Amino acid sequence: MADKRVLLKDIAEKSGLTINTVSRALKNRSDISIGTREYIQKLALDMGYIPDVVASSLRSGFTKTIGIMFDNISNPYYMIMTELIHNELKKEDYDIMIFTSSGDRAQFDLESFNKMVARRIDGIITFLKPTPDVVKAIHTNRIPLVILGREGDDIGIDSIYTNDYQGGYEIGKHLAQQGHQKIGYIGAPQDILCSLKRLEGLRSFLDEKGIVMPVAQAKFLKHYDLNLIKPVEELIEQKVTAIFCFNDTMAYEVISILNQKGLSVPKDIAVAGYDNIEQHLRVPVSLTTIDTYKEELTSRAIQTLMHRMHHFDAPLVKLVNGARIIIRKTA
DSSP, X not given: OOSSOOOHHHHXXXXXXXXXXXXXXXXTOTXXXXXXXXXXXXXXHHHTOOOOHHHHHHHHSOOOEEEEEEXXXXXXHHHHHHHHHHHHHHTTTOEXXXXXXXXXXXXXXXXXXXXXXXXXXXXXXXXXXXXXXXXHHHHHHTOOEEEESSOOGGGTOEEEEEOHHHHHHHHHHHHHXXXXXXXXXXXXXXXXXXXXXXXXXXXXXXXXXTOOXXXXXXXXXXXXXXXXXXXXXXXXXXXXXXXXXXXXXHHHHHHHHHHXXXXXXXXXXXXXXXXXXXXXXXOTTOOBEEEOOHHHHHHHHHHHHHHHHHOTTSOOOEEEEOOEEEOOSOO
């Protein structure tokens, strides 16, 4: 390790150029000739120069870093969405920093918020709804934040999400058209509003067609128990012919459980999910699901966050994306 940190002025002295020229060359600015840029960048590498991001952020007021918060790192949906966010932010020369919340009741709490803010991030995109303490801290400290995938207008936070009611409605319509009269639902914990909305949309279409869906055919997981075996077994006992799952990850697990019990999908029981992750991951399942226009969703979230970063007191933003059914082989 070098005895002392190499600074811009050290490179300037070595090259005989000004600190400003060195700085702009390292940032690959077009007003510096290609030859000078290549020379300075190689010299900086040889001298062991490492940019001082903290010092730069103190000068500019921005770290050019956005924090991303979600609760289940094993769910490929979040990885897909994070990659889309990252690709979009790269166009604006922003980096991302990923934070996760886990435990019996994953939530965006004050402890998680403080850890994020301590990294001097410029803004936050969260897939989790903030607790009241976090909402208060956001407004007190004027931290730009957007909720992606869940509603936030009831707590005064910008939110970009999909029309979950429409998604559930489209699934109900498709399953009914396939002749299914006994349809089960496996949802996320009941305190997650989008889980209730998807069930509401499903029930709405079934009601229109006079198809009765008993309360017992809707199963909700618990934060402390995400095991799907019991709800699947209960729906089998109720002789459902189709199961609509809160998301694709659940649907894949439900299909696996059904297969282990000797049941064929969709011959014995049809299965549908939500999120269309097969659009980005080549999963050999061919799942019927709901697409949420993920690229548009992430783009609108970033645009909203950038606006909030520069106009913190601007009016509240609430944007609802459409939802469309993708019909494949499982239902």
